[in-house]
Amino acid sequence: MRRCIELAQQGQGSVSPNPMVGAVVVYHHQIVAEGWHQVFGGPHAEPNALALLPSGVPLHDCTLYVNLEPCSHVGKTPPCSRLLIDKNIGKVVIGSTDPNPKVNGRGIAMLREAGISVETGILKDQCDALNKRFFTYQNLKRPYIVLKWACSNDGFMAPANRERVQISGEEARVMLHRWRAEEDAILIGATTAIMDKPLLDTRLAPGKNPLRVVLDPNLRAPQLPGDFQTLIMNTRLGKNEGNFEWIKMRQDFAVADVLEILYNRQLLSLMVEGGAETLHRFLAGGFVDEIRVIRSKKLRMQTGVEGPKISMPLIKSEETNDDTIEYYGKEIVTCG
Numbered sequence: 441m442r443r444c445i446e447l448a449q450q451g452q453g454s455v456s457p458n459p460m461v462g463a464v465v466v467y468h469h470q471i472v473a474e475g476w477h478q479v480f481g482g483p484h485a486e487p488n489a490l491a492l493l494p495s496g497v498p499l500h501d502c503t504l505y506v507n508l509e510p511c512s513h514v515g516k517t518p519p520c521s522r523l524l525i526d527k528n529i530g531k532v533v534i535g536s537t538d539p540n541p542k543v544n545g546r547g548i549a550m551l552r553e554a555g556i557s558v559e560t561g562i563l564k565d566q567c568d569a570l571n572k573r574f575f576t577y578q579n580l581k582r583p584y585i586v587l588k589w590a591c592s593n594d595g596f597m598a599p600a601n602r603e604r605v606q607i608s609g610e611e612a613r614v615m616l617h618r619w620r621a622e623e624d625a626i627l628i629g630a631t632t633a634i635m636d637k638p639l640l641d642t643r644l645a646p647g648k649n650p651l652r653v654v655l656d657p658n659l660r661a662p663q664l665p666g667d668f669q670t671l672i673m674n675t676r677l678g679k680n681e682g683n684f685e686w687i688k689m690r691q692d693f694a695v696a697d698v699l700e701i702l703y704n705r706q707l708l709s710l711m712v713e714g715g716a717e718t719l720h721r722f723l724a725g726g727f728v729d730e731i732r733v734i735r736s737k738k739l740r741m742q743t744g745v746e747g748p749k750i751s752m753p754l755i756k757s758e759e760t761n762d763d764t765i766e767y768y769g770k771e772i773v774t775c776g
């Protein structure tokens with residue numbers, strides 16, 4: 441199952457809104473074939489693994505391990521459970537059950553009804569953590585939400601005049617770009633868009649650029665630099681111009697309205713990069729799964745815009761040369 445997780449992770453960044461899935465076939469205690477879901481719309485992990493099975497290996501004497509319940513629905517590909525039944529697999533070992541209402545236990549039931557021995561819940565916590573974004577999206581009908589901010593050693597995000605001050609060091613900036621590549625969307629408020637004019641891209645790390653989302657009810661902010669996909673949530677106009685899309689919202693629209701739009705666009709995850717007011721709105725609504733704080737080791741401000749109070753437990757912290765990276769969450773946030 442650990443190998444399944446490793447394989448699955450190779451789909452990171454190219455399978456969303458699908459989950460990351462890896463599968464291995466074991467014959468006489470040895471892995472004889474492996475596969476993973478590589479790209480959205482492409483074949484699932486199980487057919488990819490079975491396609492590489494060496495000839496002469498009898499599948500009815502093999503066990504297939506997979507970190508997510510094999511699917512039971514006809515989607516972009518035929519159901520994996522059907523394939524495993526037709527190929528006469530000996531046994532199936534599963535990590536997480538699939539919360540997608542099209543599957544949700546039916547894959548396991550199909551296999552069992554066909555007389556196949558099925559074991560479930562193996563390394564379940566790690567398998568659930570691997571697909572925390574997909575699970576949150578399916579179960580809560582909203583993207584998985586990471587709140588992120590950088591602050592001085594004494595907890596200030598910006599000086600009182602809101603001028604841009606470089607808080608985090610080089611290593612933390614590279615880390616942030618890696619984080620961005622892991623999420624489907626990045627969101628900021630109008631004040632941050634006006635004061636920082638951020639690119640919100642991933643130029644310092646490999647990986648795709650996430651969709652950019654700006655909350656700008658009264659269209660106060662100039663257009664963000666860079667020609668990347670961008671949504672501007674506002675109350676004035678709806679229009680499309682190249683990569684930029686203005687979405688007209690009702691007056692006094694709430695965070696929940698924004699999340700509903702992101703959900704309908706099948707965005708599994710969102711990183712909120714500030715500023716303080718936007719972070720507060722997410723926290724006040726309880727729309728948070730994880731918080732990451734980049735805290736400077738040396739910089740002290742004494743006054744300014746304070747970072748939000750955190751009521752989640754500290755899960756771990758990491759040191760870079762200039763900063764301490766604090767991770768807060770409800771549960772285990774790693775899947776290693």
Ligand code: AOF
Pocket residue numbers: 457458459460461462476477481482483484485486508509510511514515516517520538540543
């Ligand atoms: C599996 N194996 O490797 C994956 C599964 O649109 P489709 O047809 O690709 O189906 C997507 C759904 O299938 C996805 O939402 C999830 O429920 C399941 N993903 N299932 O048996 C896999 N990636």
Ligand code: ZN
Pocket residue numbers: 484485510511512518519520521
């Ligand atoms: Zn499948």
